[in-house]
Amino acid sequence: MTPTIDEIREWDFDALGTAGQLATSNASEIDAAADAAVRAMDVSRAWTGQTHDAAETRIRQEQDHASEIRNVLNHIADEAADAVDGLGYACDWVITQADQATRQGFDVAPDGSVEHPDADRSEEADGIEATLKSGLATVAELDQAHGAALRAFVADLQSMIDGQPDLVVAGIGSIDPDALVGRIADMTPDERAALFADLTPEQIRSLVQADPHVLGNTDGVPFDVRASANEVNIRNALIDELQRQPPDQARVERLEAMLTPIEDPIGTRDGTQPDLKIERTFLAFDSAGNGQMIEIVGGLGPDTENVAVYVPGTGTNLNGSQGNHNSAWNLARQSGSPVILYMDGHFPQNLGEAALTGPAKDMAPRLVSFGSELDRTIAGISPDAETTFIGHSYGGSIVGTAEQMSLNADRIVHASSAGTGVIDGQEWSNPNDDVRRYSLTAPGDPIWLSQGFPDQHGGDPDNAPGVKRVDTGFYSDGTLVEGLAGHGNYWNDPGSDAFQNMAKIVRGEEPPGFVWRKPDMPFVGGLFPDPSPPVILAPGPFEQVVPIR
Amino acid sequence: MANDGTTAASPTPVPAPPGSPRALGLLPHQLEEIVGIWDAQGETVSGLSFAGVEGVEGPGSETMAAMRSVAEPAGRATDSIGTRLADLAVLLRSFKSQAQETDSRTSRAILDLPER
Numbered sequence: 001m002t003p004t005i006d007e008i009r010e011w012d013f014d015a016l017g018t019a020g021q022l023a024t025s026n027a028s029e030i031d032a033a034a035d036a037a038v039r040a041m042d043v044s045r046a047w048t049g050q051t052h053d054a055a056e057t058r059i060r061q062e063q064d065h066a067s068e069i070r071n072v073l074n075h076i077a078d079e080a081a082d083a084v085d086g087l088g089y090a091c092d093w094v095i096t097q098a099d100q101a102t103r104q105g106f107d108v109a110p111d112g113s114v115e116h117p118d119a120d121r122s123e124e125a126d127g128i129e130a131t132l133k134s135g136l137a138t139v140a141e142l143d144q145a146h147g148a149a150l151r152a153f154v155a156d157l158q159s160m161i162d163g164q165p166d167l168v169v170a171g172i173g174s175i176d177p178d179a180l181v182g183r184i185a186d187m188t189p190d191e192r193a194a195l196f197a198d199l200t201p202e203q204i205r206s207l208v209q210a211d212p213h214v215l216g217n218t219d220g221v222p223f224d225v226r227a228s229a230n231e232v233n234i235r236n237a238l239i240d241e242l243q244r245q246p247p248d249q250a251r252v253e254r255l256e257a258m259l260t261p262i263e264d265p266i267g268t269r270d271g272t273q274p275d276l277k278i279e280r281t282f283l284a285f286d287s288a289g290n291g292q293m294i295e296i297v298g299g300l301g302p303d304t305e306n307v308a309v310y311v312p313g314t315g316t317n318l319n320g321s322q323g324n325h326n327s328a329w330n331l332a333r334q335s336g337s338p339v340i341l342y343m344d345g346h347f348p349q350n351l352g353e354a355a356l357t358g359p360a361k362d363m364a365p366r367l368v369s370f371g372s373e374l375d376r377t378i379a380g381i382s383p384d385a386e387t388t389f390i391g392h393s394y395g396g397s398i399v400g401t402a403e404q405m406s407l408n409a410d411r412i413v414h415a416s417s418a419g420t421g422v423i424d425g426q427e428w429s430n431p432n433d434d435v436r437r438y439s440l441t442a443p444g445d446p447i448w449l450s451q452g453f454p455d456q457h458g459g460d461p462d463n464a465p466g467v468k469r470v471d472t473g474f475y476s477d478g479t480l481v482e483g484l485a486g487h488g489n490y491w492n493d494p495g496s497d498a499f500q501n502m503a504k505i506v507r508g509e510e511p512p513g514f515v516w517r518k519p520d521m522p523f524v525g526g527l528f529p530d531p532s533p534p535v536i537l538a539p540g541p542f543e544q545v546v547p548i549r
Numbered sequence: 550m551a552n553d554g555t556t557a558a559s560p561t562p563v564p565a566p567p568g569s570p571r572a573l574g575l576l577p578h579q580l581e582e583i584v585g586i587w588d589a590q591g592e593t594v595s596g597l598s599f600a601g602v603e604g605v606e607g608p609g610s611e612t613m614a615a616m617r618s619v620a621e622p623a624g625r626a627t628d629s630i631g632t633r634l635a636d637l638a639v640l641l642r643s644f645k646s647q648a649q650e651t652d653s654r655t656s657r658a659i660l661d662l663p664e665r
Contacts, residue, residue, distance in 0.1 A: 003609045011607035019602040019616050026597045026623070030630065033590035037634055040586035046574030050656035051644050055637065059587075061665040062633050066594075069626045076619055083612050147611025154615065157622035161629050163665035 002140040004110035005098050005132070013088040020080025027073035028239045034066035064178065065163050071209045072160070074235040075228075076153050078259075083146040085261045086276050090142055094135040101128045112136050156205055164210060167203050169195075177210035184221075185214050189369065192220025193376060208232065217284045217344075219373045223296070230282040230293075234258050237287035250319040251287070257322065258282070258293075265332035265339075266298040283370075284344045291318025292345055294370070297328045298338035304382040306337040307374065308506040311367065313393025313418070313488075314354040316347040323492065330494035334503035340374070342367065347394065354394050357422035357456065364401035364421075371407050386410035388506045392491065393447065394418050397457040403428040413505055414439040415498075416487045418450040419457025420464050437464075438505055440498055442472040442486030443518035452521075462520075469514035470505070473497025482518055573652070580644065587638035595631025599623045636662065 038059055041047075098108045106125055107115045112132035114125040159165055166174045172183075184192055184207070196204065208215045208229045215221055216229030238255040241247045261277035284294040300307065308331060312324045324341055332339040345363035348354040371389070378385045388411040391399030396417020403412060404426040412435060414420070421428070439461040441447060451460035462469045472481045476495025480486075490498035501511035599620040607613025637659070644655045 001609070007607075007609040011610050011613060012605060015605045016607075016613065016616055019605050019619070022599065022601045023619070023623070026599065026627065029597055030594055030627065033594045033634070034630070037587055037590045040583045043582050043586075044575045044579040047579070049573040049652050051641070051652050051659070052573070052575070054656035054659040055641060058633075058637060058659055058662060062630065062637075065633075065665040066630050069623075069630065073623065076616075080616060087612060143611050147615045150612065150615035150619070154618050154622055157619070157626055161622065161626045162663065 002111075002136050003143065005094060005108065005112060005136070006110045008091040008136075008139060009095060011088075011091060013084050013091070016080055016088075017084045020077045020084070023073045023077040023080065024235065024239075027070040027077065027235070028243070030066050030070045030073070031236070031239050032243055034063040034070075038063050061163075065160075068160055068164055068209050069157070070236070070239075071212055071232050072153055072156050074232045074239075075156075075205075075209070076150060078231045078235060079146060079149045079153065081259070082261075082279055083142070083150075085279075087139065087142040087146055089276060090135065090139045094132060094139060097128070097132055097135060101132075108132070152201070152205065155202075156209060160209075164206060167206060169203065170198055177206045181207055181211040181214050185218065187220065189218075189220030189373065189376075192218065193222070196220075196222055196225065212236070213286075216282070217286065219369045223283055223300070223373075223377050226283045227281045227296075230285040231259075231279075233285045233287075234282065237285075241287070248319075251291070254291075254319050254321065255287070262297075262329070264298065265329050266336050283340070287318065290346060290349065291321075292343050293318060293321070293341075294344045295325065295328070295341045296338055297325065297341060298332040300338055300377065300381050300385075302382055304338060304378075304385045306335065306386050306388065306506050306508060307378065308332075308335065308337055308339045308388045308390060309342050309367075309371070309374065310339055311342045311389070311391045311395030311398050312347070313391075313395045313416075314348045314351065316343055316395075317349065318343070327491045330499070331503060331506065334494055334500065335506035337506050339506075342370065342395075344370065345398075354418070354450075355456065357397070359394070360397045360401045360422045360457070363398045364405050364407075367398060367402040368405050368407045371402070371409065375408060386508060388413060390415055390502060390506075391417055393487065396461065397422055397450075400428070400458055400461065403430050405429070406431055408432055409435055411435065411505055411508075412437045413502060414441075414461035414467070415491075415502065416441055416445055416447050417461050418447060419454070419459055420461050421458040422456070423458075424455070436505075437461075437467040438470050438511065439464075439467050440470045440472050440501065441520065442481040442483070442490070442498070443516075443520055444483040445487045445520070446484055447487055448521045462514075470501050470511045471497060471513060471515045473501070473512075473515070480517060580641065584638045584642045587634045587641070591631045591634030591638060593631070594627050594634065597624075597627045597631075599627075633662070633665075 041056055041059060101108050101114060105116060106128060112129060114129035114132065116122060116125045164177050166176050167180060168174050169180065184195065187195065204225055208225065212229040212232040216226050216233050234255055238252065241252050241255065258280055261279050264278045278299070281296050282293050283296055284292065286292050310328050310331065316324065321343060324343065328339040328341040344366060346359060348356065348359050374387060387409050389399050389407065389409045390413040391397065392415040396414040397419045399412060400414065400417065400419060400421030401423060404421040404423045406429045408431050410432060417439060441462050450457050451462070461467050472486065472490065474480055474497055475490065475493050481490050481496060481498050490496040493499060504511045602620040603617050605613050605616045640655055640659050
């Protein structure tokens, strides 16, 4: 039912926010108590016997039970926070519009009907009325959605007061949710996808509450389920970090930022609807060590025409990921397409580690598998959408190696890439015959030190057959993208030619080809090649030499 | 009682049942510490309040009404956890003496608690 303007004035979002915080703090207390109870068993590591074994069994069961209750409370806290941000904003927007109309002499009824004593202003009144009623409809829709989600979590709580009930699953029978998660972990992605297609929403929530880590980080689990699980995982990680003495403040701030809504990079903004923020959506998350995650920036929908996957490079870690997120957001805004920031692995953290091929070998197969999941998701939502995988710096080596391992993509971008792939002698084996490959390397970018040694990361993508080298051009202030700064600063400048050319590629447009402005590498006493335009193996009219601006 | 049937001076490990190859390895003060932790944590969890959730006002709002309804099951769930920790503490406390006889009986009593 659509609420009235008078009603929504009474909705207490401060109290809703406080209630959500109470759920969070109680979840933290439960978590700490259960952990302490289990740790108590460590008082004597020499304790043996049947009572020890029985006590350990039951205390660990209770820890698991407490974790499930904690997870539901975190779900509730997350939903309350989302309601405060989204529904609260929508209500404020409607109230503001109504009050503004009233101040201008319009009569605003509780249901959003608008009149004006002056008949000449009836058309204006009709416009305001349409806006208000549209806003109220949005409020009603959001209110019902958040209410239904919270009711579902309340039902989950009621069902697990003394432990999660078994699930009855077609083809399996009655099974404990933890046991089913164990089976899911051993399945192939296709088997998981088939299983989830047959589960009810209640069963899926039960699995998420039983083990959000597995559900949030496993290919074959639908993206929306992974996102829901990772909301809980992030909140659990924040609880753990705050309980640690002393907490890693940078990690705390990062986790809090990950829970904070952002402006939608690809939403429409015509002023006739509340300009709602969106919650951040994570398709993988693990706070251990340097931290890793996959975030989709901008929503996938039936109208999605293109999707990009951005794999960053050396130094990538969770605490420092705001810059990567900003770049992904800007790329989504410029391309009008969702951009997936792929940080699901242990990236090299310094140049010494960047010389190693291990991280690329480790992450590439996971990227291939994730690419298949993206294809599966797209096929169900927007089957004609095309994918672009962009690897920056060390990420280029990861993407190149993934292509050697049959990554499926419509377009590949090597951006200041370390190389074409680390598997010696292995050709790219992208199953897409029509894949288009591009490279961007700014003049003087020291990445040539890596590109010039094929035995390490596979060689120079700029000269690889079938790769179109794209112009990196100038920053938005007119200075040349070049040198050490030219390795990555264009990612922070969405107005730069290099960034805009990447956005064009994501959109499926053909970017301008390479323009020689300066040598790729410094001329040092004949040690390196003469600073003349490089040989380009890929076709296209882009060997033009122009003066330096 | 110690394995040789004499009364053991505290603190010594809680003795193993007859025929067991080694002592149970738990000193009385360690057992007290575990019991104390479980008691305290049980009390903490049982004492968690969700009363603040019930004060969320919002006429005609599904969201606000749903949030208010969190309090009852959340309170029962935390009570259940707290009670279980307290029950475990009580049973373990009974393990303190006569361990040879009670090890098996206590383990059965603990395992008689319903599965979670």
